[in-house]
Amino acid sequence: MSVATRSVSRRKAPNWLPYLLISPTLIIVLVFTAWPTVQAIYMSFFRQYLNIAKFRTPTFIGLRNYKELFTSPDFLQVLKNTTIYVLGTVPASIVLAFLFALLVNRAVKGIGLARLGFFYPTILPMVSAATIWMFFFTPDYGLFNTFLETFGYHGPENWLGNPHLALLAVMIVAVWKNAGYLMIFYLAGLQNLPEDVFEAASLDGASWWTQLWKIAFPLLRRTTLFVSTIAIIDAFQVVDHIFVMTQGGPSGASTVLLYYLWQVRFEDLNVGLASALTVVLIIIMLSITVTNFVLSEREGA
Amino acid sequence: MSHNRKAFVIVSLLLALSMVLAACGAKPTPTAAPATKAPAATQAPAATQAPKPTEAPKPTQAPAKPVTIEVYYPVAVDAPIAKILNGYIADFEKQNPNIKVKPVFSGGYGDVKTTIQTTIEGGGKPPVLAVMLAADLYDLVNAGYIVPLDDFIKSMPNGDAYINDFFPAFMANSKYDGKIWSIPFQRSVVTLYYNADLFEQEGIKPPDSWESLAEAAQKLTIPGKRWGIEWPSGWPYWLFQPLAIGNGQNIVKSPTEVVFDDPKVIEAVQFYIDLSHKYHAMPEGVQKNWGNAPADFAKGAAAMIVHSSGSLRGILSQAKFKVGVMAVPGKKPGTYATVTGGGNFYMLKGASPEEQQAAWKFIEFVTQPKYAADFSIKTGYIATRKSAYDTPEMKEYIQKVPQAGQLKDMLKYAGAELSCMNLGKVRNIFHKYLQAAYNGQMTPEEAMKKAQQEADKALEMFK
Numbered sequence: 001m002s003v004a005t006r007s008v009s010r011r012k013a014p015n016w017l018p019y020l021l022i023s024p025t026l027i028i029v030l031v032f033t034a035w036p037t038v039q040a041i042y043m044s045f046f047r048q049y050l051n052i053a054k055f056r057t058p059t060f061i062g063l064r065n066y067k068e069l070f071t072s073p074d075f076l077q078v079l080k081n082t083t084i085y086v087l088g089t090v091p092a093s094i095v096l097a098f099l100f101a102l103l104v105n106r107a108v109k110g111i112g113l114a115r116l117g118f119f120y121p122t123i124l125p126m127v128s129a130a131t132i133w134m135f136f137f138t139p140d141y142g143l144f145n146t147f148l149e150t151f152g153y154h155g156p157e158n159w160l161g162n163p164h165l166a167l168l169a170v171m172i173v174a175v176w177k178n179a180g181y182l183m184i185f186y187l188a189g190l191q192n193l194p195e196d197v198f199e200a201a202s203l204d205g206a207s208w209w210t211q212l213w214k215i216a217f218p219l220l221r222r223t224t225l226f227v228s229t230i231a232i233i234d235a236f237q238v239v240d241h242i243f244v245m246t247q248g249g250p251s252g253a254s255t256v257l258l259y260y261l262w263q264v265r266f267e268d269l270n271v272g273l274a275s276a277l278t279v280v281l282i283i284i285m286l287s288i289t290v291t292n293f294v295l296s297e298r299e300g301a
Numbered sequence: 302m303s304h305n306r307k308a309f310v311i312v313s314l315l316l317a318l319s320m321v322l323a324a325c326g327a328k329p330t331p332t333a334a335p336a337t338k339a340p341a342a343t344q345a346p347a348a349t350q351a352p353k354p355t356e357a358p359k360p361t362q363a364p365a366k367p368v369t370i371e372v373y374y375p376v377a378v379d380a381p382i383a384k385i386l387n388g389y390i391a392d393f394e395k396q397n398p399n400i401k402v403k404p405v406f407s408g409g410y411g412d413v414k415t416t417i418q419t420t421i422e423g424g425g426k427p428p429v430l431a432v433m434l435a436a437d438l439y440d441l442v443n444a445g446y447i448v449p450l451d452d453f454i455k456s457m458p459n460g461d462a463y464i465n466d467f468f469p470a471f472m473a474n475s476k477y478d479g480k481i482w483s484i485p486f487q488r489s490v491v492t493l494y495y496n497a498d499l500f501e502q503e504g505i506k507p508p509d510s511w512e513s514l515a516e517a518a519q520k521l522t523i524p525g526k527r528w529g530i531e532w533p534s535g536w537p538y539w540l541f542q543p544l545a546i547g548n549g550q551n552i553v554k555s556p557t558e559v560v561f562d563d564p565k566v567i568e569a570v571q572f573y574i575d576l577s578h579k580y581h582a583m584p585e586g587v588q589k590n591w592g593n594a595p596a597d598f599a600k601g602a603a604a605m606i607v608h609s610s611g612s613l614r615g616i617l618s619q620a621k622f623k624v625g626v627m628a629v630p631g632k633k634p635g636t637y638a639t640v641t642g643g644g645n646f647y648m649l650k651g652a653s654p655e656e657q658q659a660a661w662k663f664i665e666f667v668t669q670p671k672y673a674a675d676f677s678i679k680t681g682y683i684a685t686r687k688s689a690y691d692t693p694e695m696k697e698y699i700q701k702v703p704q705a706g707q708l709k710d711m712l713k714y715a716g717a718e719l720s721c722m723n724l725g726k727v728r729n730i731f732h733k734y735l736q737a738a739y740n741g742q743m744t745p746e747e748a749m750k751k752a753q754q755e756a757d758k759a760l761e762m763f764k
Binding site for chain 1: 411414415418422439440443444445534535536584585586587588589590592593602722723725726728729732733734736737739740742762763
């Protein structure tokens with residue numbers, strides 16, 4: 001009797017149980033990710049300005065929003081800024097994260113303090129962190145300038161107001177904030193590496209550098225894939241510090257894609273154009289993530 | 302849930318009781334009932350202070366059913382706004398036992414507006430009241446988020462007098478399409494703060510023209526130690542406006558017309574740049590020092606700053622010297638200019654008539670001279686109504702802090718804050734090119750011409 005029941009349930013279970021188990025996630029993804037995406041794609045073919053009475057009702061205008069985007073100098077500037085921002089912050093954060101992880105992976109006295117120090121920026125809310133950094137970047141007596149002066153540097157001082165430095169300034173904050181977070185994943189990865197491999201390598205006379213580069217790094221490939229994926233997504237999605245530090249300025253010099261999207265949607269109240277921007281953002285993110293995944297899988301094969 | 306129900310039962314019981322009482326007592330006199338827990342809905346509270354001559358008795362007709370209204374509210378200055386407002390709400394609820402006011406403190410001005418937008422567009426119910434930027438008027442009307450307030454004003458026994466008691470400069474951004482859309486609440490003006498001790502020491506008179514301003518700034522600059530003047534420009538239109546107005550040409554003309562490329566505006570941009578490039582009295586380029594400027598001034602690292610009047614309290618509490626306040630000098634000797642800023646009460650669409658009535662009552666209550674004065678004293682905002690300056694509290698305060706009275710007197714030089722259709726876009730365009738000029742990426746003339754072109758395009762659809 002009981003055997004029969006069990007076998008029945010075992011046969012039936014695969015039919016619904018997995019779906020039931022993933023359904024909460026699935027529903028959340030469908031409602032909060034998939035559906036808005038579909039909606040954004042749809043709305044990107046319409047003209048809708050919330051702040052113009054006659055254009056409040058959406059009108060179909062085909063690809064005009066996309067045409068407007070790609071002919072707008074502002075948008076091209078934003079794409080350029082975003083490219084610099086992502087290419088500048090992602091590799092730097094990953095390399096730093098890896099170095100931090102190597103540094104704190106050793107069982108030295110007081111290493112807990114170093115770990116805390118590296119991880120600390122992560123638990124600080126971005127808005128508070130950005131506010132603190134704003135004071136660091138203050139011209140004349142800011143900590144950052146004072147720090148650079150100890151190296152004999154007396155260059156441009158007005159970090160956030162200078163069009164050539166504002167983007168760099170927000171990038172520095174992003175790297176500082178992210179590296180500690182990404183370090184956690186490398187640290188976890190490093191601590192899971194099999195000891196015997198390294199022992200064997202040592203016996204064979206492999207240098208520290210060789211061990212690191214030929215053994216540890218390849219073994220951490222999956223971690224790197226994961227870390228780079230979230231780092232890239234973060235780079236596109238975290239713009240809180242830009243709100244606090246530069247408001248995208250001066251003259252749009254530190255405006256990146258998501259900040260621009262916010263401006264178009266919530267300041268200009270231009271729903272159609274904001275939807276087109278959303279679609280562009282989604283396409284960029286999807287292609288980067290997929291490429292990243294495919295490339296690293298191929299390497300592994 | 303059960304808590305709510307219990308509250309509802311209690312309130313209903315109180316209501317029923319009040320009816321019985323009202324039926325028993327022939328004519329309830331205001332002083333008859335105890336002030337606390339006054340059950341009668343038609344009861345005015347026992348006034349603890351002498352009634353203000355300028356204030357008419359408030360209509361005491363409370364809604365029959367208990368009403369809860371939400372007020373969304375930003376905190377934009379360094380003052381315990383939440384605590385202050387909660388105090389007013391407690392007073393209000395004591396007088397209006399049937400109305401519950403739920404304040405929702407939601408970040409800065411931008412956050413309040415974004416939250417409300419998202420709520421409305423997501424099909425939710427927005428709060429009945431919100432404090433948003435006075436300059437946001439046109440976008441809010443066009444988006445159909447807010448309701449005009451004329452009917453409520455007309456329903457007052459002295460509606461015209463009520464409105465006329467607000468300083469006209471503060472009402473400038475409330476009227477559109479023949480209607481009144483907002484009631485001034487937390488308002489400020491651009492202020493030139495100067496170190497009066499330092500001026501005296503150096504034998505300099507407070508400036509009364511661009512030239513004397515620049516000379517004073519130059520004279521007071523000690524390279525590497527002290528700037529003659531700091532003039533933040535990270536979010537530049539507001540602090541720039543007094544320069545344009547002081548040269549006889551405001552940058553906004555009508556809801557669909559902005560004036561960026563007028564020679565007088567260009568000259569104003571040039572003057573700002575000259576302060577650093579010609580007189581070397583101000584940091585070069587775009588100054589991201591809105592947060593630091595008051596502290597720099599208070600500790601003597603800047604002899605003058607241009608900032609919000611709302612920073613007065615903070616500056617006075619830190620500065621160890623005599624602080625002077627004045628409007629920004631205009632180009633011609635003896636002329637001055639400033640511009641208003643800050644937030645007004647707006648009533649949002651989607652509320653029931655009862656809720657709207659309750660919300661209006663709250664606006665009336667909290668803008669009374671007594672509260673307007675108290676709010677000004679506690680926060681540093683300028684009291685919105687003339688009669689607030691006749692209250693004994695305010696008179697006493699101004700005796701202690703004469704600067705507060707001087708700020709009010711600056712209102713006569715105030716021009717209208719940049720407010721127009723498509724404000725977000727137009728303002729961003731102006732910022733972009735103004736900063737480009739400040740940073741020397743373009744000449745003032747090039748920059749303002751480009752700004753005008755793009756702004757005209759952004760306003761075209763609204764004509």
